[in-house]
Amino acid sequence: MYKIAIQKKGRLTEQSLKYLRSIGIKVPKNGREMIARSDDLEILFLRQTDIPEFVEKGIVDFGIVGENAVAEKRYKVRVVEKLGFARCSLKIVVPRESSAKSVKDLNGERIATSFPNLLKDFLKKNKVNASIIEVKGSVEVTPAMGLTDAVCDLVQTGKTLEENNLVPLVTVLESQAVLISNPNSKWPF
Amino acid sequence: MNQIIQPKILKGTRDFLPEDMAKRNFVMEQIRKVFEKYGYDTIETPVIAYAETILGKYGDDGDRLTYSFEDSGGRRIALPYDLTVPFARLVAANWQDLPMPFKRYQIQRVWRAEKPQKGRLREFYQCDIDVIGTKSLIAEAEIARVVVDVFKELGFEDFKLKINSRRLMNAILESLGVLEDAPAVIRSIDKMDKIGEEGVREELEKKGFDSGKISRLFKVLAEKDFADYDTSEIYEFLQLCKDFKIDEEYLEFDPYLARGLDYYTGITYEVICDEAGLGSLCGGGRYDDLCGLFCKEDFSGVGVAFGFERIMIALEKMGKLKKIPLNSKVLVTVFDEESSGDALGIYTSLIEAGINSEVYFEPDKLSKQFKYANKKKISFVVVRGSQERAKNEVTIKIMETGRQKTIPENQLISYIKGYV
Structure with missing residues (x-):
């Protein structure tokens, strides 16, 4: 019996189930239950943010998550395969009227994000000294509130950016869904 | 005078x-x-101790190198x-x-x-x-x-x-029949890195050791040929190191x-x-x-x-100590006599938020206050003139880049804390 965790409800759920079906796993209709059993496999429906941690601790054997979630919290998990869906980029974006034209122009500015570690590493690599304002959600509205000068967030279609009058400045990380496993797991991959 | x-x-x-x-x-x-x-x-x-508790524990060299003196009460004291x-x-x-x-x-x-x-x-x-x-x-x-x-x-x-293992070393010396001279032999071997095998040999010969025995000792050590000796202590220790997950490298x-x-x-x-x-x-x-x-x-x-x-x-x-900061992170400048109360207000709010900071003591020229900040390697200098006061804003100069940023006063703490 082995366990695989996928996102309970969100942008990865449908395609994660589709992927499992494509590799021959009988996936029950996604009902309301948190655990679905099929042959010697247990599928657990969890919050995306908990999945890498559970894989790292060996509570579940595999998980399907966005690369960004693994990278931000620096989880020690093995990436078995990049799955090619749920592609998005972590970008730094600024208000359309901002004078910032490159990452260097962010020196001394306030940048809102839910990915403080990835942003910190990126700024350090680019030798930019800026203030990271950690926000849990609705990051993209903080410039309009006068709270911040830039935003570092996931961009998929760019629609949210447009709605909030934001334009991309630079890409921090490209991300897609990945199948991860515990590095010490008994599975050979 | x-x-x-x-x-x-x-x-x-x-x-x-x-x-x-x-x-x-x-x-x-x-x-x-x-x-x-x-x-x-x-x-x-204690720093000062009765001399007899310190002297006579490190050999003659140690005694010679121990600071000792008589105090005004006539006691023998040693450091x-x-x-x-x-x-x-x-x-x-x-x-x-x-x-x-x-x-x-x-x-x-x-x-x-x-x-x-x-x-x-x-x-x-x-x-x-x-x-x-x-x-x-x-x-x-x-x-x-x-x-x-x-x-x-x-x-x-x-x-x-x-x-x-000193036990292994003693066993080797015992097999050579020089166990009673172990301290002298060990002190010489200790210098192997500094004076090389020839130097150690010379020293041991001077101490009166048989050159055949010295050769045998060197051979055992060089070839790590310990079959005749009890090495259980070393093996047991290394196994425990493994259990402690000490990286073998x-x-x-x-x-x-x-x-x-x-x-x-x-x-x-x-x-x-x-x-x-x-x-x-x-x-x-x-x-x-x-x-x-x-x-x-x-x-x-x-x-x-x-x-x-x-x-x-x-x-x-190795260059590992280049970026060690001093204690204060923020200097709150004082613009003029009348705004010193305002400066103290900002300063105390920073302190209460747990940010190491200080306030300048006099309404000196700003350039002098910046100079002071530079000398103390302070990262941020807060400046607040009448304009900023009127708009409830503060200006922060980031000393590393020289950039200045004006933000609402109530964001000052999260702004400073956002730098990591």
């Missing part, structure tokens, strides 16, 4: 200015944190030469009140009446850990783990914890490792880092009956001393 006294200090002692102290405290704190992680508590012993002997005295005096086995760390100054030269000081720090009151080899392995952890934590990469069994001091009886250790090129950075081993000088009770112990000053030199050389 009074005669001016030269503000000089003794050779081999040092004044430490804030920048030096910031680095020293940073390193000491890292070492201390590792010790505490493994459950070591600390103690302190600690290391931390091991004062620790042994403390245990002998207090063992009934101490948990046994007793694990302690101690970071204190020691004194040596050396002729000062490069790398040889009269006053310096040692950082010791010891476990006393157990003969278990687990204590040896734990100390090995702590040592490796300290050097990794400090950012050393290319270092080796060399280990040997840091461990090296070195049969030449001698450690000059006579009182070692089991595993001995020494840390060498080629990158630093300073010789031993840490050393120690198992000793029996160190407290026997001070009490009838018999305590076996194991411990190491870290050479703090050499570690500092090594870290400095």
Whole structure:
């Protein structure tokens, strides 16, 4: 019996189930239950943010998550395969009227994000000294509130950016869904 | 007018200015944190001690190098030469009140009446850990783990914890029939790195040892041919190191490792880092009956001393101490007499938010206040003129880049905290 965790409800759920079906796993209709059993496999429906941690601790054997979630919290998990869906980029974006034209122009500015570690590493690599304002959600509205000068967030279609009058400045990380496993797991991959 | 006294200090002692102290405290704190992680508590012993509790414990050389004097009450006083002997005295005096086995760390100054030269000081720090009151080899392995952890934590990469067994060394010397001269032989072998095999041979021959025996000793050590001797202690110790998950790349069994001091009886250790090129950075081993000088009770112990000053030199050389900040992070400037209350308001809000900061004392020219901030390596300078006050804003100058940023006053704390 082995366990695989996928996102309970969100942008990865449908395609994660589709992927499992494509590799021959009988996936029950996604009902309301948190655990679905099929042959010697247990599928657990969890919050995306908990999945890498559970894989790292060996509570579940595999998980399907966005690369960004693994990278931000620096989880020690093995990436078995990049799955090619749920592609998005972590970008730094600024208000359309901002004078910032490159990452260097962010020196001394306030940048809102839910990915403080990835942003910190990126700024350090680019030798930019800026203030990271950690926000849990609705990051993209903080410039309009006068709270911040830039935003570092996931961009998929760019629609949210447009709605909030934001334009991309630079890409921090490209991300897609990945199948991860515990590095010490008994599975050979 | 009074005669001016030269503000000089003794050779081999040092004044430490804030920048030096910031680095020293940073390193000491890292070492201390590792010790505490493994459950070591600390103690302190007096600087001035009865001479008889210090003298006669380190051989003739040690006595010669111990600071001692008579105080005005006619008592013979000595300053600690290391931390091991004062620790042994403390245990002998207090063992009934101490948990046994007793694990302690101690970071204190020691004194040596050396002729000062490069790398040889009269006053310096040692950082010791010891476990006393157990003969278990687990204590040896734990100390090995702590040592490796300290050097990794400090950012050393290319270092080796060399280990040997005094028991094995004694067995070899016994088979050669020179066990009673073990201390003399070991002191010579200790110099192998410095004077080479020929030098050691010459020294041993001068001490009157048979050249055939010297050759046999060198052969055993060079070929690591220990089939005839009891090596169980080494193997058991290495297995425990494995159980302690000590990375093997840091461990090296070195049969030449001698450690000059006579009182070692089991595993001995020494840390060498080629990158630093300073010789031993840490050393120690198992000793029996160190407290026997001070009490009838018999305590076996194991411990190491870290050479703090050499570690500092090594870290400095490796460029690991370049970015150690001083204490204040923010300077709140004072614009003019009437706005000093406003400046104090901002200053106290920063302090209360847990941000190390300070306020300038006088409404001097801003350029002078910035100069002060520069000298103290302060990262942010807060400026608030009448315009900013009217709009409830503050201007922050980021000293590293020279950039200025104006933000609402109520964002100041999250802005400063956002820099990591």
